Amino acid sequence: MNHTTNLNLSPRTRSIAFNGLLTALALVLSAIELTLPPLPLLPPGAKLGLSNIVTMYATGAVGLGPALCIALIKGLFAGVTRGFTAMLMSLSGGLLSTLVMWLLLRVNGSPFGLIGLGVAGALSHNAAQLFVAFLLTTPAVLYYLPWLILFGVLSGIVTGLVLRVMMPLLNKFTID
Amino acid sequence: MILKKKDLFLIAFFLCLAAVLLLCFNKNAGTGIAVVERNGTELYRFDLGKQKGTQVIDLGGEYHVKLLVEPGAISFQHSDCHDQICVRTGKLSKPGQAAVCLPAKISVRITEGQKTIDAFTG
Amino acid sequence: MYKEKKLAYLLFAVLIVVIAVLACILIKSNQKPVSYECTNYAMGTYVQQTVYGKNSQQAAKAAAQKIGELENLISWRRSDSDITKLNQASGSDWVSIDPKTAAILQKSLDVADKSYGAFDPTILPVSSLWDFGGENQHLPSKKEIQKYLKYVNYKELRVNTQESTASLKRHYMAVDLGAVGKGAACDEAVAAYEQAGADSGIIAVGGSIGVFGTKKDGTPWNIAVRDPHSSETQSASLGAIDLRSGYVSTSGTYEKYFTKNGVTYHHLLNPKTGYPENNSLVSVTVVCDNGALSDALSTACFVLGREKGAELLKKYNAGGIFITTDDKIYLTKNMENTFTLSDRKYSLVKSGV
CATH class of the missing domain: 1.10.3980.10 (ApbE-like superfamily)
Incomplete structure (x- = not known):
């Protein structure tokens, strides 16, 4: 439907290329997030989860499988660059938030909009990370919970808004 | 659709939850030392700030008093006494708070923890 | 369509409120630990400072400089x-x-x-x-x-x-002026904190301490009194003074001494005899509203002994803690509510002075 992407590629190739693109985007976003100064009030290692934007989009537009794949690769990438703990944090956050968003999308009549999905994704992302931190360190990290919820709501809203802006652009590339 | 009514409910719910949790945590930030006494003699001393995990202290006696020690708080979990005032006093977490089981002559009070030293003289 | 616009406005409002709250929290959490700590050497001893407030670092540096200037004025060395x-x-x-x-x-x-x-x-x-x-x-x-x-x-x-x-x-x-210098240095530091616009601060020059302002949490400054039996490097406290304002100095036999032919000679000389004063006191701590005075008074009280020392303190409206060689602690009346003993090895004699 769009001239710019009307290349003579098989749907399979296009799907692979597109998923690769999304993965790259997720990695770039988590890299950007790394450059942000560490936020006070957040447990060590916890991130805002900007790359949720990508997994969220992938969940809705491509499907659960590729979305989980992106989360997995993102986790491995974190493991390679920042160590085992970071990998566990990233994997737990990424996989759980993807699953939660996928489930919410499948609910009949989809009660939530993009913002709601983003918030739900961010919250489950933070919850999973906190749980991992709880297991790895001390129960004291649970005191971060209220702050994580606040940051989760905020970053969820940002995710939803960004996706709203990016959706038309990304849709140009989707396989129809 | 970018925003639905339920999204707002979701956001509002979690913001409220965060606020409530914050209030709870601040309230429970007990760092005092719980002193347990029977008839005026000291039985136990717990540093609530350093307490990890919950612990039930069975004081036995005529009223089978049991204390519950948690991180940051201490309370009477059980007593066979008639009035149950001690159990209903609930959790103690701040210096100055106290709970007493008069029939069993057991008192639990919280004193200030070790203060940080600002300077040394001498 | 209209409804969606309304919701978008609502969302925008929520977002702004959340960001504002977060900004407030961030600013507040950043404001709290504005304190500056430093240790340097002057007056023949260590100078330790902890200053709170926006200008804490300048205040501490100004204080260190003032102490250096004072030393250049009053040191006979x-x-x-x-x-x-x-x-x-x-x-x-x-x-x-x-x-x-x-x-x-x-x-x-x-x-x-x-x-x-x-x-x-x-x-x-x-x-x-x-x-x-x-x-x-x-x-x-x-x-x-x-x-x-x-x-x-x-x-x-x-x-x-x-x-x-x-x-x-x-x-x-x-x-x-060795017996007043450390206390006078505390006076200088506290004046420097005030001048630099610090919120609060505490300075320790050897055993002399001066406090400025009140602590953030409103509690009094907690000044530990060294257990004379403990070494200087691993100092243990025998009790603590709640200090709202003012200065504290201690003169103790353990500060400077040497042993010759089995006799220990400490630095607290009686000006009348020229020899170390041995009157069964180990140390005297004095709380006073002036640093130099607190330092001089602690030396004077040590030499005078506890009865006459307490009389002298009354003239200056100062408080005193007298520690004897048999581990008894005598307090002047005005110290009874501000000093708490924590080491049970010592016994407190409240109205003993």
């Missing part, structure tokens, strides 16, 4: 200090000195007068014989002490604070 000039001119003429030096000399004379010479700023002829903590630390002969004791007499030190001049009446007389 500095060849160009006011005190050296005064000592060199002993027996001849009045010398002009810095108003600060004059004020400290005046305070010293006041304490010397009220303590009937138990504290004497003109102790240098004798104290330099012993040279506690110095290179030449030794037990002087009786003859030497007798000879130089004649030159210890605060009544022959005259200070004119209006013209900032001072004189020593006789040749060989000399002033040693």
Whole structure:
């Protein structure tokens, strides 16, 4: 439907290329997030989860499988660059938030909009990370919970808004 | 659709939850030392700030008093006494708070923890 | 369509509120730990500072500089200090000195007068014989002490604070402000904190402490009193003073001493005898509204002993903690509510002074 992407590629190739693109985007976003100064009030290692934007989009537009794949690769990438703990944090956050968003999308009549999905994704992302931190360190990290919820709501809203802006652009590339 | 009514409910719910949790945590930030006494003699001393995990202290006696020690708080979990005032006093977490089981002559009070030293003289 | 627009506005409002709240929290959490700690060396001891507030770092640096300047004025070890000039001119003429030096000399004379010479700023002829903590630390002969004791007499030190001049009446007389210097340094630091606009701060120069302002949480400053049995490097406290404002100084036998032929000689000399004062006291801690005074008073009280010491403290409205060799602690009445004993090895005698 769009001239710019009307290349003579098989749907399979296009799907692979597109998923690769999304993965790259997720990695770039988590890299950007790394450059942000560490936020006070957040447990060590916890991130805002900007790359949720990508997994969220992938969940809705491509499907659960590729979305989980992106989360997995993102986790491995974190493991390679920042160590085992970071990998566990990233994997737990990424996989759980993807699953939660996928489930919410499948609910009949989809009660939530993009913002709601983003918030739900961010919250489950933070919850999973906190749980991992709880297991790895001390129960004291649970005191971060209220702050994580606040940051989760905020970053969820940002995710939803960004996706709203990016959706038309990304849709140009989707396989129809 | 970018925003639905339920999204707002979701956001509002979690913001409220965060606020409530914050209030709870601040309230429970007990760092005092719980002193347990029977008839005026000291039985136990717990540093609530350093307490990890919950612990039930069975004081036995005529009223089978049991204390519950948690991180940051201490309370009477059980007593066979008639009035149950001690159990209903609930959790103690701040210096100055106290709970007493008069029939069993057991008192639990919280004193200030070790203060940080600002300077040394001498 | 209209509904969606309305919702978008609502969302925007929520977002702004959340960001505003987060910004407030961030700013608040950043404001809390604005404190500056530093340790440096001056007055022959360690100077430890903790200053709170926006200008904490400048305040601490200004205080350190002021202390350095003060040391250059009042140390008899500095060849160009006011005190050296005064000592060199002993027996001849009045010398002009810095108003600060004059004020400290005046305070010293006041304490010397009220303590009937138990504290004497003109102790240098004798104290330099012993040279506690110095290179030449030794037990002087009786003859030497007798000879130089004649030159210890605060009544022959005259200070004119209006013209900032001072004189020593006789040749060989000399002033040693070692017993007030640390406290005076605390005065300087607290003044510097105030001037620099710090919120609050605490300074410790050796065993002398000065506090400025109130702590963030509103609780009094918690000043630990060293257990005389503990070493300086691993100091344990025997109790603590709740200090809202003012200065604390301690004179203890354990600060500087040496042992010769099985006898221990400490640095707290009685100006009347020229020998260390042994009156079963180990240390005296004095709380007072002036640093130099607290330092001088702690020395004076040590030499006077606890009954006469307590009388002297009354004249200055100061508080005292007297610790004896048999591990008893005597408090003056005004210290009863501010001192708490934590070491059960010691016993507290409240109305004992």
